[in-house]
Structure formats: C-alpha cells, structure tokens
Amino acid sequence: MTADGTGRALVTGASHGLGLDTARRLAAEGWSVTGAGRRPAAAVERPVPFDYRSADLSRPETCPEVAAAAGDGWDLVVHSAVYYADFHQRPRLGFADTEEMLRVNALAPYHLTLEILDRQPPERFCSVVVVNSEAMYHADRQSAPYAASKAALRLLTAGLAETCRERRAAVSTLFLGPLDDERKRADLRAIAVKLGADEEDVTRKYLKRSNPDLVIEELIDYASCFRTIRHLRDLGRLDGGSAGSLI
Template sequence: MNQAGNQYGPGEEQETVAAKRAFVTGTSHGLGARLATRLAEDGWQVTGLGRRPRSETALPPEVRYLQADLSDPKALDELPALIGETPDLIVHNAVSYPPRDVSALTLDELEGIFRVNSLVPYRLTLDLLAAKPPERFCSVVVVNSESIYHADFASGVYAASKAALRVLTTSLADHCRSRNAAVATLLLGPLADPGKVADLRAVAERRGVTEAEITRLFLRKSNPDLVIEQLIDFDACVRSVRYIADLGTTANGMMCKLDGGSSGSLV
C-alpha cells in the first residue's frame, strides 16, 4: 500500500524511506521533552539528551535518551560518538539558570553556565557538521531567549550567556554557507512551563481572580515591553521548529521570534 492506501501495481515496489533523525538537548522536562515527544510522534527517530536520569523524565520509550551534564567539560568529548551519524535536525534547547544570588557564583560556576548555554551548542554543532556527508542536509535550530535585549543584576549572567549564544549562532550560519546546512535561532519570550503556570494559578486562586488576569499582571510587571498577554505555549514552539526545518537552506541565519515584541519595533 502507498500512503494514500492504494495497492501497488504489478512489478511496482514500495519505496522505503528512512525515518529522519533528530537530536534534541534539554529533554529531561519542559520544552525539550515536548519537542522530543512530538517529533517522535511525527515519525522522527529522536535522540534526546538531559541532565536527569531517564527514570525522572516522562519521555516515551521510542525516544532514545542520553544522560549528560553539559557543564562538565568531559561531557562534550563523548557526545559525538554517542550521537552517532549527524542527525537531519539538531535542536539546542538545554539551559542552565544561575541562582538568585549571582554574586556568590564562583568562576567555575560561571563557566559552567556559559558552557551549557552557549559554548557546548557551538562546539557540538561544529563537530556534527564536520562529520556530515556533503550531500546530506542538516538543519540546526538554536533556542534562545529575549533576555539578550535587557538585563538587570539578577539576570545579567544568564542574559550574557544567551547573548554569547546569539553571536556564536550568527557565526555558525556564516560557516554553513554553501555547506548544505542551515543554522537558525528560535527566540522565545516567557514560556508556559508547568511550574510557572502552577504558581500563577495558585496566586489567582488566593486572590479570587482568573488565571488569565494574573498572567496579564505578571507579564506587564516582569516584562513591561511585551505586547502579548499570555505565556507562549510549548506547541507554538514545536510548530516553529518544524517550520524552520522545512525551510531547508533558506533558513540559514534566520531568527524566528516568539517573544511578544520584547526586542523593540526596530530590531
């Protein structure tokens, strides 16, 4: 049978199409777990990477899972061999957040945050693209944050690591010119992660108002430059990753923004 359910005629053979392969970092929970799960549901052969043990994730069994701490300098040495052949799609989603008291961070801890948020995505992409057969296309989607446009003392370390990621992503896009690959940025505003949604719902219940009203107040106070009044849902991010990957080489150097206008109207 073909995809339309029609029987093949005499002498015809069904064409075997190998499933495309995807590699997604930060798949222990949150957006990364949703991305890996939805790609697997779409028929991709997915390898996910996360810091937590597999038993602490909700990933479906069809997702191959690698456990690694990207803040460990030794982790990167082993990853290319564990991943194997360069995937058709690479999504860099892993993230490390500093503690509230950033003044207490040691230099090693600062380096660990930059390693997860910017240095490992850069180095690993170079390694995987170098191993890619020239005829095989590879799409790389780098998840970044609107925090690159503004920072205060508490968020400065995180914002700086993401700003470094943005610059390195731009350099990777230049590297990919005429290499049958594309490196693009998915720039995100505040996400509707379960923990944040639960906190806002609890506040709404205590105040006797709707969750939507509390969410609007939260966004206006924490992100006064946003033009959206709701958190960005995971499925919108999944659709954006699919869109970028489907663009092929046209997506090289692209920035797809789901940040509610937080970068300003002229940027």
C-alpha cells in the same frame, strides 16, 4: 532523510520541559530521535519514545560523544538545553554557577554544533534550530548572568550561521518569551491565590511587566514552539545558510 521529510534528530535538554516535549513530538511524527539531558533516564517523566542519553553538556568532553551518537549524521538538531541556577531565588550567583550557566547556555550548543558539522557527511543536509530567549535584552542584578549567557548564545549562533554557508547546513534562532511550563504556571497560580485575584489577570500583568518588548497576554505553549521549529527546519532547507530568527 526519508520521503516523508523525517530523519535523524538530536534534541538537547530532552529530560524535561520544552526539550522533552519536542523530542516526543518528533518521535510521534516518525523521526528517529536521540535526546540528551542532564538527568538520569530513571528521572525523566514517562513516556520516553526516543533514545534518551544522560549527558552533562557543561563538560567539554561531552560534545564529541553526543555529536557522534548518530553515526552517519543528523538531519535536524534542536538545542533547547538551559541552565538557570535558580537565579531568582538567590541574591547573587557564585563564580561556579555563572560559569556553568555560560557553558550550558552558550558554549555547549556552539561547540556541539561545530562537532556535528565536522562529522556530517557532505551529502547530508542538517538544519540546526537554537532556542534562545528574549531575556537577553533585559538584565538586573539577579538575571544579568543568565541574560549574558543568552546574549553570548546569539552572537555564537551568528558565527555558526556564517560557518553553515560553506556547508550543507542551516542554523536558525528561535527567540522565545515566557513558556507555559509547570513551574511558572504554579508560581502564578500561587500569587493569584494569595491576592485573591484571577489567574489570567495575574498572568497578563506579569507578562506586561516582565516582557515589555512583547505584545503578549498568554504564556507560550509547547505546541506553538514545535510548529515554529518545524517551520524553521523547512526554511533552513530552502535557504541553505541561515534561516534567520522568529519570536
């Protein structure tokens, strides 16, 4: 890590959404960033001011390849890759989609982190931030596979935190409510237009119904997520084990 607190960072899910935004912000702060995502490089929205690598994290053989990309280890790892399988649009997910959801959302960050820790130089401290979702606390017949993958991620992350207590590393969980992404915003806007209602009112009602455990009236913006990721990184360096979790 350099004198200004930056270093080598790995961000998964960096082809779009929160992962892409996080990778861009880290690069803007001076980090040497490698971003891994399923989409080909040509399909990633520009600009991409970091080393982007197309990688399918649902494949077990991908984890060693991504873990080794730094060569001499990582200072920060942010796991934000997620697979939804468009479960809201289907009456029931098939076995293959459910399995892929578990692979990407839970197994990939777990095994990738273990690979990174095994390759990490003993003198290099690594902070790992795992992005999770409060959706793990709510499940219906459509969302149950997704919620289960997030619950599995929470338990596997607890195991990683125990592993990190024996090494120069820390694992933190960032629990998120609904993000202010383009697709969710477009859906809410369409509902508002259909009902002839104010978009902010529709958003508040949606958040109250879909996230009963959160006191929240606005979608969560990417800038707030990034500030929390930096905070968790700093907590991990102080704690030296597990930095806990924040919402």
